[in-house]
Amino acid sequence: MGKYIVRRLLQMIPVVLGATFIIFAMVFALPGDPTAGKCGERPCSPEFVAKFREEHNLNDPLPVQYGKYLGKFVQGDLGTNYYGIPVKDDLAKRYTITGRLALMAIAFEAIIGILAGVLAGVRKGRFIDNLVTVSTLFVISIPVFVIGVLLQYLFGIKWGLFPATVPSLEASTWSLVLPAFVLGSLSIAYVARLTRTNLVENLRADYVRTAAAKGLTKSRAVGVHTLRNSLIPVVTFIGADFGGLLGGAIVTERIFNIQGVGGYIWKGINSRDGVAVVSAVTVLVIVYLLVNLLVDLLYGVLDPRISHD
């Protein structure tokens, strides 16, 4: 087990390097002048521009810039953004709120998605099954940003049930409910469908017949003997989906005006703030890879046929 984790962590190194380099290269290609607007109304003086470019290694070729950046990164220095604020301080605050948003979205996925999937699977072909099938298809086929804007309008503005925007960094859990639901909506639908499919398939398994022959109650045969097997792929999905969730946060945070990582990356892109974008995304990629490792380990716990030796 320990060996396996070490091997996986070692395998992660080239992946992180490769992914961050790709991101670095794209951000490096960001057009426009990063010093634009830094000196009030007037264009910046040549001295300022030279100093700025020197400070941020903008005159070096791409691989050198990347190497210098990486050197600082591994020492825990995420650099300062183009406004002179340390990226680390900014990111810590913003990751807190995005992390809360993502965890709440995952909670919605797990609770609503699995519940709906189980109900549909157990009552296959009945009304509740059709309801879940149709409503999940409905959610999957509507873009998240449409769902987001509509729910924001209906629940936030028209009926006033939830805050329509969450501009504060110290947002209450309540105010994040609606954005988290929107962020997780697509995955809730996928989790429900996946749970249903697996449950229906496993309910036909021989060991479920054995459970009946053992005189177990129906609820135990489903709840204990079938559900565990059916949830293994669901756990994998939720883990793999984590990356999509972080990407989706850009859209959701924009709709609800949340000051999270998504908003930070978006702002960084628009202000040509390379360091800010690269650092935010690098941390995001590392978090994503660690979550995937965690899911794989969990997989081994849930399914004894997998061994991590």
Place this chain on the structure above:
Amino acid sequence: MTTTTKSVAPASDYKPDDSGRLLEVDNLFVEFHTAEGVAKAINGVSFDLHQGETLAILGESGSGKSVTAQAIMGILDMPPAVIPSGAIRYCGQDLLTMPEDQRRRARGPEISMIFQDALSSLNPTFPVGWQIGEMFRQHRGMNKSDAYAQAVRLMERVAIPGAKDRVKNYPHQFSGGMRQRIMIAMAIALDPAVLIADEPTTALDVTVQAQIMALLAELQEERQMGLILITHDLGVVADVADRASVMYAGRIVAQAGIEDLYARPAHPYTRGLLESIPRLDQKGQTLAAIGGLPPNLTRIPPGCAFNPRCRMAQDICRTDVPELRHVANQDSACHFAEEVLNG
């Protein structure tokens, strides 16, 4: 806790009648309602089972032998299965009209079942000891550690080496024969009066087959269980069974003591099955096989269901369904039972 074979069982609500009869299947019908039509899987099956008796139910796949077993256990999926008529009486009480909860409680302590493929029949995600112990936890309200101790005892009883160390292993960590032993341990956990074994050795190697059959026979003897042994393999049951019922297209077509059945078959189908067993003393001869296929259960031919494959079929076989009747010490559902017996 080490060598006692019986666990402490509560007094049973069920008592066999004076003749020791445990189970009585009475004119049972089972249909499957599918999109392709109604498949008549069981068409009027009757038999009984006594304490300490081993009854073999023989037949090809699709003959209805597994459906019969699942109907007795009450684990048919209904729908698509429908039981339009018939009764299954256990110690005089009809299982089919019993409240579902009462019937469920009888599964395990009274009637128990083992299946063909132990790998798929055991849950892959729980330790085997947990699965055996579940019988005690769910039916007897035993705590987890006591249930594990019982599981070890049972695994020792079915001769699993190192039971104590292996009780927390998972099904995939055992060989096929060992897995079937675990299935058996689970089935006999609560000392059932009736044990149904559905093709218990089909998925195993020949040498392992013999060991498992011997174990079943030993347990049956020790506990005086009524054992129903379902198989398509006539060779497997010859040494073990007392009686045999031969099923074809959802009916019992022949029923006899095991010696009579082998020595003097009174139904052409039984004879065909016996002739298709390879024998050393007939080496070099062509192996006789029954021509044709078992009928499609949605379109069972009129008259005797076996008539399209029967060498002896006459006109009457295509119009009249032969009743099961007594012919010289055994039962046969053939219009020409006497001729078969003598010929």
Place this chain on the structure above:
Amino acid sequence: MTDSLAVSVQPTAGEDVGEARSLAQDAWRSLRKNKIFWISVTLITAFVLMAVWPSLFTRTDPTFGDINNVRDTPSGAHIFGTDGQGYDIFARTIYGARASIIVGILTSLTTLIVGGVVGIVAGFYGGWIDAVVSRITDIFFAIPLLLGGILFMASFPNNPQSTPYLVIVGKVVLTLTIFGWPSIARLMRSSVLQVKPNEYVLAARALGASPLRIIRSHILPNALAPAIVVSTINLGGFIVAEATLSFLGIGLTPPAISWGVAISDALVAVRTYPHILLFPSLFLSLAVLAFILLGDAVRDAFDPKSR
């Protein structure tokens, strides 16, 4: 390790080629009877026709803005009404199909080709080639599709006035391909690993068949079906991704006509003029739905277990 599970749980997953062929026939037979399959095929045909030949559906010029009839509700003259610039929404919705359909179909094809080749190479050759190729796949897999798409499109922005339509669409296809192929590659690799140990493949190797021949006649027929199914379902996702990029203002931008552009324009005025949002959203959702249902139907046909 996921692969080892797949192999151990489904030891009979790879049938031989003869069986695969009859499997395809069986699949077709059950597809033919499936109403949902025909509904999705009909919808997809309609959308493809719209993309290729929009004037078949409407004679109205989608670029004619009627300043006197801005934000009209549906009426005889404009059956879907008009939008904020006085454009006829029906005409814009019909012409908007082109961008979504091109992006969806092209991206699915390119991801299938790139991911398929990479997955086959990794699975078939194994060893260090697999190790290297799989790590590269991991690298691209680690960057979420939408995030990668946003960065790429922001780094190579369009000039709405001068960049030709096809270049913009091509750029969207390119960026979605760059970050979309790894899932197909992983799927293909594990399919190949499932098929490879089968005896007929070993026999073909023993008989000296060339790798290309083994891949073409033994590996592809068995491994391709799941990849095609997933590509079809992904197609809907790509259409949504294109719309999302447009919503963020870095995908297609006006004057280009697309559902994504129409939707993001309409969202601004959703409170007062919901009909402007309704029609392009409805069409986009129907298109996404059609491809998902088609993929589902094909998968069910190939895998009767899941029914």
